[in-house]
Amino acid sequence: MTTNGTLGVAVIGTGKMGADHVRRIDAVISGARVAAVADIDGDRAEALAKTVEGCTAYTDPAAAMASPDVDAVLIASPGPAHEEALLTAFEHDLPVLCEKPLTPDPESALRVLEAEQRLGRRRVQVGFMRxxxxxxxxxxxxxxxxxxxxxxxxxxxxxxxxxxxxxxxxxxxxxxxxxxxxxxxxxxxxxxxxxxxxxxxxxxxxxxxxxxxxxxxxxxxxxxxxxxxxxxxxxxxxxxxxxxxxxxxxxxxxxxxxxxxxxxxxxxxxxxxxxxxxFADAYDREVQQWVDATRRGEVVGPSAWDGxxxxxxxxxxxxxxxxxxxxxxxxxxxxxxxxxxxx
Amino acid sequence: MTTNGTLGVAVIGTGKMGADHVRRIDAVISGARVAAVADIDGDRAEALAKTVEGCTAYTDPAAAMASPDVDAVLIASPGPAHEEALLTAFEHDLPVLCEKPLTPDPESALRVLEAEQRLGRRRVQVGFMRxxxxxxxxxxxxxxxxxxxxxxxxxxxxxxxxxxxxxxxxxxxxxxxxxxxxxxxxxxxxxxxxxxxxxxxxxxxxxxxxxxxxxxxxxxxxxxxxxxxxxxxxxxxxxxxxxxxxxxxxxxxxxxxxxxxxxxxxxxxxxxxxxxxxFADAYDREVQQWVDATRRGEVVGPSAWDGxxxxxxxxxxxxxxxxxxxxxxxxxxxxxxxxxxxx
Amino acid sequence: MTTNGTLGVAVIGTGKMGADHVRRIDAVISGARVAAVADIDGDRAEALAKTVEGCTAYTDPAAAMASPDVDAVLIASPGPAHEEALLTAFEHDLPVLCEKPLTPDPESALRVLEAEQRLGRRRVQVGFMRxxxxxxxxxxxxxxxxxxxxxxxxxxxxxxxxxxxxxxxxxxxxxxxxxxxxxxxxxxxxxxxxxxxxxxxxxxxxxxxxxxxxxxxxxxxxxxxxxxxxxxxxxxxxxxxxxxxxxxxxxxxxxxxxxxxxxxxxxxxxxxxxxxxxFADAYDREVQQWVDATRRGEVVGPSAWDGxxxxxxxxxxxxxxxxxxxxxxxxxxxxxxxxxxxx
Amino acid sequence: MTTNGTLGVAVIGTGKMGADHVRRIDAVISGARVAAVADIDGDRAEALAKTVEGCTAYTDPAAAMASPDVDAVLIASPGPAHEEALLTAFEHDLPVLCEKPLTPDPESALRVLEAEQRLGRRRVQVGFMRxxxxxxxxxxxxxxxxxxxxxxxxxxxxxxxxxxxxxxxxxxxxxxxxxxxxxxxxxxxxxxxxxxxxxxxxxxxxxxxxxxxxxxxxxxxxxxxxxxxxxxxxxxxxxxxxxxxxxxxxxxxxxxxxxxxxxxxxxxxxxxxxxxxxFADAYDREVQQWVDATRRGEVVGPSAWDGxxxxxxxxxxxxxxxxxxxxxxxxxxxxxxxxxxxx
Incomplete structure (x- = not known):
């Protein structure tokens, strides 16, 4: 966590949902800022990063997560990319809000469960906004x-x-x-x-x-x-x-x-x-509560098990x-x- | 009351409201039949009378009310004609359902009140269907x-x-x-x-x-x-x-x-x-309850005082x-x- | 049909539903009267008949249907009794409003269908009041x-x-x-x-x-x-x-x-x-429309086929x-x- | 504005409404923090200040507004105290969100209008949250x-x-x-x-x-x-x-x-x-939009004229x-x- 307590978030994936979360964290959410965005489409990441003060664009999610400005990860990339992003976040021991689906199939979801259990504590909230x-x-x-x-x-x-x-x-x-x-x-x-x-x-x-x-x-x-x-x-x-x-x-x-x-x-x-x-208000409340819990060092909301x-x-x-x-x-x-x- | 207990009704006025009541009594109401209709416009009265079995057309309301087939009166003529029609009904001691207004002004309404009081018992229900x-x-x-x-x-x-x-x-x-x-x-x-x-x-x-x-x-x-x-x-x-x-x-x-x-x-x-x-159902219920009360020899519903x-x-x-x-x-x-x- | 056009109805069965229909025909329905009621429980039939002017009580439905005052039949007895009542009504060529079920099983219902077809014209409306x-x-x-x-x-x-x-x-x-x-x-x-x-x-x-x-x-x-x-x-x-x-x-x-x-x-x-x-209004409308159609010599509403x-x-x-x-x-x-x- | 762009707010008045705004700015609002609270009741101010990191308590609103950490003022004291607080804020050229009423009577409200006009630009939003x-x-x-x-x-x-x-x-x-x-x-x-x-x-x-x-x-x-x-x-x-x-x-x-x-x-x-x-969501939206506009150097929402x-x-x-x-x-x-x- 940064010294002034503001949570630095890396947003992985800058499509419709990712871009909306970037805007949300920047404009609506208390106690967090977008520190990094990552997308294979580097131009799109770059363009989005420019809308936020102090935000860096990456093409590699792992690089974004390695940044010292990053305290937490919001995964909004396509479902098939989730498993790798989640495992990378676990390597950096970063808390994650992962858009649904956790992963596209039960086998990969199980691998995520196992990896999270190896961490010894929960890190993942799944984005079931309802x-x-x-x-x-x-x-x-x-x-x-x-x-x-x-x-x-x-x-x-x-x-x-x-x-x-x-x-x-x-x-x-x-x-x-x-x-x-x-x-x-x-x-x-x-x-x-x-x-x-x-x-x-x-x-x-x-x-x-x-x-x-x-x-x-x-x-x-x-x-x-x-x-x-x-x-x-x-x-x-x-x-x-x-x-x-x-x-x-x-x-x-x-x-x-x-x-x-x-x-x-x-x-x-x-x-x-x-x-x-x-569900506009639901998304706002979801991300705010994730930020709040993360700043308190807690994980709440739907878990990887739910995913x-x-x-x-x-x-x-x-x-x-x-x-x-x-x-x-x-x-x-x-x-x-x-x-x-x-x- | 006729021998078989069916109430013979004279409908005074055969405009929109009168014609609707004729249809209602004929087709919907239990225990009553349209025995007579009266309208200055004799052709209109005649035409309406033909739609109902055993119904006679009159141009003079008083003549309609004098018919031995008539047990009760429904006044649906224009408001200014109500006072005379009501007083005529009182002369024949007939129960009346009078469409609103009772009469167009308080003075004429008062005269109706007084005439009804002279009868010694209530005869009038006013058509406040709500x-x-x-x-x-x-x-x-x-x-x-x-x-x-x-x-x-x-x-x-x-x-x-x-x-x-x-x-x-x-x-x-x-x-x-x-x-x-x-x-x-x-x-x-x-x-x-x-x-x-x-x-x-x-x-x-x-x-x-x-x-x-x-x-x-x-x-x-x-x-x-x-x-x-x-x-x-x-x-x-x-x-x-x-x-x-x-x-x-x-x-x-x-x-x-x-x-x-x-x-x-x-x-x-x-x-x-x-x-x-x-208010279709309200009109039906109003007329049915008037017929029912009249056959029991009672007067219920809004009174001349209410009018x-x-x-x-x-x-x-x-x-x-x-x-x-x-x-x-x-x-x-x-x-x-x-x-x-x-x- | 009686001379004054009022439909004389025999109500078969004087339980809750039958008694309610008797009250309805007597007090609400235009153009019909309860001419007869029939119930194995003769006392119950007798007690109900007394509430209606000119109504005769029977213990045998067939006797009720044979009465010259009866123009139509409303069957409100228990389902297992329907087939026999329907066939008796067919013998007297009487129009029928039969409470649901038409009969309790498809075989007996089929027999009713066949019997009605032999009459050469429809006689049955089934009481699906909705x-x-x-x-x-x-x-x-x-x-x-x-x-x-x-x-x-x-x-x-x-x-x-x-x-x-x-x-x-x-x-x-x-x-x-x-x-x-x-x-x-x-x-x-x-x-x-x-x-x-x-x-x-x-x-x-x-x-x-x-x-x-x-x-x-x-x-x-x-x-x-x-x-x-x-x-x-x-x-x-x-x-x-x-x-x-x-x-x-x-x-x-x-x-x-x-x-x-x-x-x-x-x-x-x-x-x-x-x-x-x-469904109070629905029952009223159902019976009124049955009476109206019957007086016109028609059969409308749900048929024996629907039953x-x-x-x-x-x-x-x-x-x-x-x-x-x-x-x-x-x-x-x-x-x-x-x-x-x-x- | 502080270097990192977060708006430092002084909340004047720490009663029910003031305390609720402190909680709101601290936990819900993006881009602002409570830098100071002021109340004649010093203990109450002190207690509230302790719930927020980096917040200083004052008994004198003017002292709070003079703090270099303060970029904007939220007035939630009783109505009779509003005029003085507003004029003090004007002296420091601070933007103000003033809970309703602007002031308790038209004369004092007029004085506020005149003072704001002398500033040459609008500074006041009034708290009509609906x-x-x-x-x-x-x-x-x-x-x-x-x-x-x-x-x-x-x-x-x-x-x-x-x-x-x-x-x-x-x-x-x-x-x-x-x-x-x-x-x-x-x-x-x-x-x-x-x-x-x-x-x-x-x-x-x-x-x-x-x-x-x-x-x-x-x-x-x-x-x-x-x-x-x-x-x-x-x-x-x-x-x-x-x-x-x-x-x-x-x-x-x-x-x-x-x-x-x-x-x-x-x-x-x-x-x-x-x-x-x-009106929970309305209050949140009101304060967020005030913070957003203030950070952009604008004043929107209901004005002193509305007050x-x-x-x-x-x-x-x-x-x-x-x-x-x-x-x-x-x-x-x-x-x-x-x-x-x-x-």
């Missing part, structure tokens, strides 16, 4: 208070206006439903044990290969049942909803009822158009989608190192 | 239950898509806000003692003479304060809302949240476009609107004949 | 208008405060989800081809044998996917919701937002506590529930007699 | 876009669970409705020209001297009409609502629909219990409340120095 959304936090608190009784089912909706042309049916699971995997685990404090994927005849307005929308069903080791509507091209807005059905009542978030208008024969309001708009679990469930989901069959999730047992009470 | 709307009934019940404490204020909105070109500023009070006068008196069980009318610069989309919208304020003898936004040309829908502010909480009706859609970047629903749509009170408040409202001053309502004392517990 | 609920009608109209595009999924919730102690898991399908079977077929104009039943660990607040709640999934011959949460003991209210997810948007009904209150730290409203409260289809889907649902497996619905082909355009 | 609330910003943007047409009326609700025992009827105007004065001026970009205060019989649950609730009415120089329900002891929650009624539609904020629950016969959600909870205008309207409001009469607002003409396009 845990920092005020409505999700409210729902989590409500479930924890217990007035509604044990949660029995979650009904989830995850709708995008549209997805990129390169988006595949598989990515509906690994990129989109991955969020519901984490939310399910976090809200219920249970592991997902099996996945089933059901599909109606696809929307004629979605690309054909997408088989959009789909209904993904999770079973958990606590006996809960979760259904997720994933709709990549719903056309009307970005909408994320969860209703928890409990023994004595239900709780629902995601209705987006900020302002009502009456006009032209209709009452209602606007729907957010993308996740940046919907591994989502990778394992994603694999089952992809199989379930391809085969049309209920697919059991294969996971190692949770190491004591990642016990919840050690969070 | 009292039969399920949401208004729910609000009334909530206030009566008392959990929210004493009502302190009502905030009312009364919005029309547009009004007829012949509509005047005065009619905003006497035709439209008349409903809020009745609702205020009914919900609070208090009389209105003073009226003030305030106005913003009018909407450029309303006819100039209308001075639309306006804010009408009632004070009551129970110390409540009521504000009514009346907007004759709001453009977007027909919307009637009331929020009661009580000592321990508030209750609001009129949000029209029947079906939600998500489409084209917006969530929300459709707004009813006129009072026929908004008189609204006429008196309307007069104060028109003065307040013209002068810009708070205007005290002038009313006679409520005769024991119209005591609420005698309703 | 088709007459204003919100469901609004949803149906919205889907038909097509602005939202083709429906892809329905998300349904069906929650009861509690069910009777004798209620079984099987009845969750045959008694409760039967409504969603009909709504699905009616809203989408598609047949259900397969059923799957999934279950979380049951609520500890529900009777053990009930395995409550459950998630029932329908597939249709039009490629739609429907999920139904059925919760017999949700504890908080009677709540029926449907969200249709279409290619360009979604539409949702069932939020019950009639009156908002603010009190004691909470905003919101009351939830209906049973189906009689929630058979629900019996067939229910059987698949019960199998799916017992085996835990996706179960294909076995149905005969729709006879031309029951073609939709002949409705 | 302008930084996301819903208010959305409403402002909607009105500015113009699709709804010209705003004609605002209906405002301002409800507190309860107010302190020392709260007076006058403070309902000067402390509470002051926010609606600012919002009205900001949303409409018009000045308030007259105030009327109306009252029902007070709630029996409010302290007697409070005459709670009240209805305050503003007229503006643009012809708009604004009604404000101010309710100091509504008992159920902290609720701030505004509905703008425009020529083509209306827009409403403040419904607080974050999470819906179904439980115990009711649907709905929780109401925020105080302004700290309701003066609210003081002038408050005076008229207090007179209107005391006399029961419509009271004209007396204000100087807006100096060119405070022209909106110079904001």
């Amino acid at each position: 845990r920092f959304d005020s409505e999700y936090m409210r729902l989590k608190r409500t479930l924890a208070e217990g007035h509604l009784g044990r949660p029995l089912m979650l009904h989830c909706r995850h709708r995008n206006v549209s997805v990129h042309p390169y988006f595949t049916a598989e990515m509906l699971i690994t990129d989109s439903v991955a969020h519901e995997m984490d939310c399910t685990r976090w809200l219920l404090e249970q592991e997902i044990t099996a996945v089933t994927v059901l599909r109606p005849t696809p929307s004629s307005l979605s690309p054909e290969q997408l088989n959009d929308p789909q209904l993904v069903i999770f079973e958990t080791d606590g006996g809960a049942l979760v259904d997720v509507e994933i709709f990549g091209n719903c056309g009307f807005g970005y909408q994320v909803r969860t209703e928890a059905v409990c023994e004595r009542g239900t709780a629902r978030i995601g209705d987006d009822h900020g302002m009502f208008t009456n006009a032209a024969g209709r009452w209602g309001g606007e729907i957010a158009q993308d996740y940046v708009e919907r 591994y679990a989502v990778a394992a469930v994603s694999r089952a989901g992809v199989t379930a989608q391809a085969t049309g069959r209920r697919t059991v999730v294969e996971m190692i047992e949770r190491p004591a190192f990642y016990a919840p009470d050690r969070r | 009292r039969f709307d399920s949401e208004y009934m729910r609000l009334k019940r909530t206030l009566a239950e008392g959990h929210l404490g004493r009502p302190l204020m009502l905030h009312c909105r009364h919005r029309n898509v547009s009004v007829h070109p012949y509509f005047t500023a005065e009619m905003l009070i006497t035709d439209s806000v008349a409903h809020e006068m009745d609702c205020t008196r009914w919900l609070l069980e208090q009389e209105i003692t003073a009226v003030t009318v305030l106005r913003p610069t009018p909407s450029s989309l309303s006819p100039e003479q209308l001075n639309d919208p306006q804010l009408v304020i009632f004070e009551t003898d129970g110390g409540a304060l009521v504000d009514v936004e009346i907007f004759g040309n709001c453009g977007f829908g027909y919307q009637v809302r009331t929020e009661a502010v009580c000592e321990r909480g508030t209750a609001r009706i009129g949000d029209d949240h029947g079906m939600f859609t998500n489409a084209a970047g917006r969530w929300g629903g459709e707004i009813a476009q006129d009072y026929v749509e908004r 008189y009170a609204v006429a008196a408040v309307s007069r104060a409202g028109v003065t307040a609107q013209a002068t810009g001053r708070r205007t005290v309502v002038e009313m006679i004392e409520r005769p024991a004949f119209y005591a609420p517990d005698r309703r | 088709r007459f609920d204003s919100e469901y009608m609004r949803l149906k109209r919205t889907l038909a208008e097509g602005h939202l595009g083709r429906p892809l999924m329905l998300h349904c919730r069906h929650r009861n405060v509690s069910v009777h102690p004798y209620f079984t898991a099987e009845m969750l399908i045959t008694d409760s989800v039967a409504h969603e079977m009909d709504c699905t077929r009616w809203l989408l104009e598609q047949e259900i081809t397969a059923v799957t039943v999934l279950r979380p660990t049951p609520s500890s607040l529900s009777p053990e044998q009930l395995n409550d709640p459950q998630l029932v999934i329908f597939e249709t011959d039009g490629g739609a996917l429907v999920d139904v949460e059925i919760f017999g003991n949700c504890g908080f209210g009677y709540q029926v919701r449907t969200e249709a997810v279409c290619e360009r948007g979604t539409a949702r009904i069932g939020d019950d937002h009639g009156m908002f209150t603010n009190a004691a730290g909470r905003w919101g409203g009351e939830i209906a506590q049973d189906y009689v409260e929630r 058979y289809a629900v019996a067939a889907v229910s059987r698949a649902g019960v199998t799916a529930q017992a085996t835990g497996r996706r179960t294909v619905v076995e149905m005969i082909e729709r006879p031309a007699f029951y073609a939709p355009d002949r409705r | 302008r930084f609330d996301s819903e208010y910003m959305r409403l402002k943007r909607t009105l500015a876009e113009g699709h709804l047409g010209r705003p004609l009326m605002l209906h405002c609700r301002h409800r507190n669970v309860s107010v302190h025992p020392y709260f007076t009827a006058e403070m309902l105007i000067t402390d509470s409705v002051a926010h609606e004065m600012d919002c009205t001026r900001w949303l409409l970009e018009q000045e308030i020209t007259a105030v009327t205060v109306l009252r029902p019989t007070p709630s029996s649950l409010s302290p007697e001297q409070l005459n709670d609730p009240q209805l305050v009415i503003f007229e503006t120089d643009g012809g708009a009409l604004v009604d404000v329900e101010i309710f100091g002891n509504c008992g159920f929650g902290y609720q701030v609502r505004t509905e703008a009624v425009c020529e083509r539609g209306t827009a409403r904020i403040g419904d607080d629909h974050g999470m819906f629950t179904n439980a115990a016969g009711r649907w709905g959600g929780e109401i925020a219990q105080d302004y700290v909870e309701r 003066y205008a609210v003081a002038a309207v408050s005076r008229a409001g207090v007179t209107a409340q005391a006399t029961g009469r419509r009271t004209v607002v007396e204000m100087i003409e807006r100096p060119a120095f405070y022209a909106p396009d110079r904001r």
Whole structure:
């Protein structure tokens, strides 16, 4: 940590998400500054570095992490590059905020878990930002208070206006439903044990290969049942909803009822158009809490274990989608190192 | 009453409202039939009579009421014709459902009150249909239950898509806000003692003479304060809302949240476009309950006193609107004949 | 039909539902009267008959139907008695409104279909009252208008405060989800081809044998996917919701937002506590439209075919529930007699 | 500005609001640090200073402002102390964020305006935090876009669970409705020209001297009409609502629909219990934007003119409340120095 206590952060990856985090740390976050950015595309890194006072551009993540100005790492490079970046950060014993996915598959995620355990203490927070959304936090608190009784089912909706042309049916699971995997685990404090994927005849307005929308069903080791509507091209807005059905009542978030208008024969309001708009405050809160915890020498938030679990469930989901069959999730047992009470 | 117990009704006036009541009694209402219709416009009466089995057309209301098939009268002629029609019904000792207004001014309303008192028993129900709307009934019940404490204020909105070109500023009070006068008196069980009318610069989309919208304020003898936004040309829908502010909480009706859609970047629903749509069920319930009570030999619902009170408040409202001053309502004392517990 | 055109109705079965229909026809419905009631429990029939002028009590449904005062039959006896009552009505060539289920199993339903076809014209309307609920009608109209595009999924919730102690898991399908079977077929104009039943660990607040709640999934011959949460003991209210997810948007009904209150730290409203409260207007509209159509000599509304289809889907649902497996619905082909355009 | 660009802030006043700002600047705000705190109560200042690294406590605001570590001032002392603190800040040519009220009366506010004008450039932002609330910003943007047409009326609700025992009827105007004065001026970009205060019989649950609730009415120089329900002891929650009624539609904020629950016969959600909870994000955004603008050498947000205008309207409001009469607002003409396009 620098002498004045400000956390020097290296941001690895300067694409859309990385650039947004650079702006966030520079303009919004208290107690941190962007000390370095790294990207294979050196020009892009250079251009971004120039927007921040005292920030150096690198093409090699390892070099950035070796800088004496760097106290912590934020990984926002493409998923396949995460494992190497994480292991490098471990070598420098640097705390890491790693954008989801932790890594693209359970095997590489396991290697990260093992490497972190060898460090003897946790270093990684995974970027599941919904845990920092005020409505999700409210729902989590409500479930924890217990007035509604044990949660029995979650009904989830995850709708995008549209997805990129390169988006595949598989990515509906690994990129989109991955969020519901984490939310399910976090809200219920249970592991997902099996996945089933059901599909109606696809929307004629979605690309054909997408088989959009789909209904993904999770079973958990606590006996809960979760259904997720994933709709990549719903056309009307970005909408994320969860209703928890409990023994004595239900709780629902995601209705987006900020302002009502009456006009032209209709009452209602606007729907957010993308996740940046919907989860802006969640991203801010996520990074601020990471910075705060890091400055206190702590690691909080979703752990590498959470990243591994989502990778394992994603694999089952992809199989379930391809085969049309209920697919059991294969996971190692949770190491004591990642016990919840050690969070 | 006819031998088989079906109530034979004479409908006086065959304009929009009268024709709608004929259809209603014929097709929807249990225990009644349209025995006669009367209108100065004999052709119109004739044409309407033909739509109903066993219905006779008259040009003279008195002749219709004299028919042995007629057990009860529904007055839906223009307001200025009400007094004569009511007095004729009294001569035949027939029960009456009289569309609002009872009569157009307090003096004529008083004459009706006196004539009814001379009959020695109540014969008149006035057509304030909101009292039969399920949401208004729910609000009334909530206030009566008392959990929210004493009502302190009502905030009312009364919005029309547009009004007829012949509509005047005065009619905003006497035709439209008349409903809020009745609702205020009914919900609070208090009389209105003073009226003030305030106005913003009018909407450029309303006819100039209308001075639309306006804010009408009632004070009551129970110390409540009521504000009514009346907007004759709001453009977007027909919307009637009331929020009661009580000592321990508030209750609001009129949000029209029947079906939600998500489409084209917006969530929300459709707004009813006129009072026929908004209050269809209320009209049905009003007439059914009138028929039921009449067949039992009773008179329930808003009385001639309520009609008189609204006429008196309307007069104060028109003065307040013209002068810009708070205007005290002038009313006679409520005769024991119209005591609420005698309703 | 009697000379004055009033429809004389025989109500078969005088339990809760039958008694409610007797009250309805007597007090609410236009153009009909209760001419006869029949029940094995003669005392109960007698007591009910006394509440209506000119109504005769019978212990034998056939005797009631043979009465010259009877023009039409409303069957509200227990499901196992329906087949015989229907066939008797056919013998007298009487139009019938038959409470759901048409019959308890597809075989008996088929026999009814065949008997009706032998009559050469339709006589039966089945009592799926949701088709007459204003919100469901609004949803149906919205889907038909097509602005939202083709429906892809329905998300349904069906929650009861509690069910009777004798209620079984099987009845969750045959008694409760039967409504969603009909709504699905009616809203989408598609047949259900397969059923799957999934279950979380049951609520500890529900009777053990009930395995409550459950998630029932329908597939249709039009490629739609429907999920139904059925919760017999949700504890908080009677709540029926449907969200249709279409290619360009979604539409949702069932939020019950009639009156908002603010009190004691909470905003919101009351939830209906049973189906009689929630669907009161739907029952009224159903019976009124049946009476109106019958007096015109027509048969409209859900047909015996709809009753058979629900019996067939229910059987698949019960199998799916017992085996835990996706179960294909076995149905005969729709006879031309029951073609939709002949409705 | 310090060499590393971090803004050193002196917080004057260490009561509830001042302490909250110290915490905020220390933990949430990017680009600023608390360099000094000042309070007559030296112990309280001392205790607060200890919670922040590198923060010095003072009893004399002038001494704090004279510190070389101080680049900007946040005034959170009681209103009567504001004038002196502001003038001292001007002497040191320091930018100021001054909690509302600017000063307690128009005369002292005028002196501040004059002193700021003598500086030759603006230094003051007044702490009207609602302008930084996301819903208010959305409403402002909607009105500015113009699709709804010209705003004609605002209906405002301002409800507190309860107010302190020392709260007076006058403070309902000067402390509470002051926010609606600012919002009205900001949303409409018009000045308030007259105030009327109306009252029902007070709630029996409010302290007697409070005459709670009240209805305050503003007229503006643009012809708009604004009604404000101010309710100091509504008992159920902290609720701030505004509905703008425009020529083509209306827009409403403040419904607080974050999470819906179904439980115990009711649907709905929780109401925020105080302004700290309701406006937490607005305070954060306000201070962050002040820090950002200050570091850029700019002054944005509500100006001293806005503070003066609210003081002038408050005076008229207090007179209107005391006399029961419509009271004209007396204000100087807006100096060119405070022209909106110079904001």
